[in-house]
Amino acid sequence: MVPKTAAPLPWGPAAQRHRDVVFSDDREWAEHLCAFVRGGLDRGEQVQYFADVTDPEKVLRTLVDAGIDAVAAQATGQLSVSTAARTYLAGAAFDPDAMIGLWHDAVETATGRGHRGLRAIGEMSWCVRDVAGADRLLEYELRIHDEVFGRLPLTAWCFYDRRMLPDPRVSVLAGAHVTHRGSPVAAPVLRVAPLADRPGFLMSGSAGHDTRDVVAAVAAAIRSAPAPRLELDMSDLRHLDAASLAILAGAAADRPPGPPVRLREGPAPLRRLLELFPELGSAVEVVER
Template identity: 75%
Template sequence: MAVMPGATAPPDRVPAAGRHAGVVFSDDREWAGHLCAFVRGGLERDEQVQYFADTTDPGRVLRTLTDAGIDAAAAVTRGQLSVSTAAQTYLAGAGFDPDEMIGLWYDALEAALARGHRGLRAIGEMAWGARDTAGADRLLEYELRIHHEVFARLPLTAWCFYDRRLLPDAQVRVLAGAHLSHRGETVADPALRVAPLAGRPGLLMSGSAGYDTRDTVAAAAAAVRGAPAQRMELDLSALRHLDAASLAALADAAAGRPGGPSLRIRQAPPSLRRLLELFPELGAAVEVVDR
């Protein structure tokens, strides 16, 4: 697992919840509008701007910026703007690894500050998450973890681009729902939405967790188990249903965290309380609260 530096840069004045956005679009005009607004804002603020392309040709990104009146060539020359690919960033190793990617954000921010920039902003095309790519099944876990592990700590702004022409609607709903800030097209809530808690380390689960949402539950459990925060909170107040398999996955994730009772469960359903009573070894890592 990547080791985070002990000291980080002063936080940006924009709240962390607003600096990590899911951007949903379905045509090239919308893509270009989001791209140009994001890059122009970063260049004006003297931030370093990075674009991680997946299906888009990097040259097209630069041409689109130039056509919008942005001097992309000069920004590239002075090192303030770069366009690379997912294969060079997210997928540079044997497969996608959330821990490695979180560490890379710290390295990239340190490099940007060392060059005299005020911060870092990046756009990532996320269509690779729908392909049979090693580690793609950990994308939701990553989106759930980086709010607290990255954006709450660093002067970093990132927009995750979700092109509805390249991703199934169900996957777009789940991944967009994992962001606290949204731009572009509105999408319906998924059957089970999991999102970071805005003010403290933890997750909010809303909707219904069952057989059809087992992948989402698995990602939530992985985020609970992998988060480095000493304590995590799981807010289930908006959860209508949780089946036995989902209960077991979350309880097992809590038990897998180091230390004492490191997971606080808010508004736990009766079925979860019964499971914890039946298996005290799982309950040892959990604190259930009703308020």
């Protein structure tokens, strides 16, 4: 039976196991890398590193220089260093559904080989290149809190190198994590993050024309979420335009029949906007705290 995300998990809270890691130089990168790998090896977990711009040999040299026996860990299969291009980007396009399935398979393989769980680092700089499906990365980051970390003994850090990604992109993607590590980033115009204790998402800031891509990612995550009951917490949302509401309500209407998506504490005009779209009203339920 899949554990409920609200219940304590034997391997720790999901919010603590999926983190964004933002860094600005090689020293910071090495510190985060070594802390993560050392912790995983000490706990008997399998550790995987998915490089994008970093030479895999540099990853191994950095670990060895820090006193970590990476060679022995590789030999036993407890440590692997590969590239995103040979793993989750090996297909025709980045596909959140396929990647979620890969995580389930990878954890099953790791635990089947006697490891206590799986740890992984992924370099995310590929998201600003011309990679098919890169525009679905935010959808993926929003979905995996419940669909992956709420269900599996997996710890993963998403590495965001500020030298490779523009600050606005880093802000949006880092904001999609519940727990953060590394350099602080400015709040994006519209931040969306998973709810830590139940299936759903928290929206804060302003949703309008300039954030339509973020709203589209939230809609895709709402549409795909397998949880029968989903909540969209809007208590920190200052503005929501009619077009954004229509996109979100349309995604709610596309979900399989079941309870409506709960919209918690939307902006004051929210109810009036819903009156403009009565055909969508049955798909959402506006609630207060």
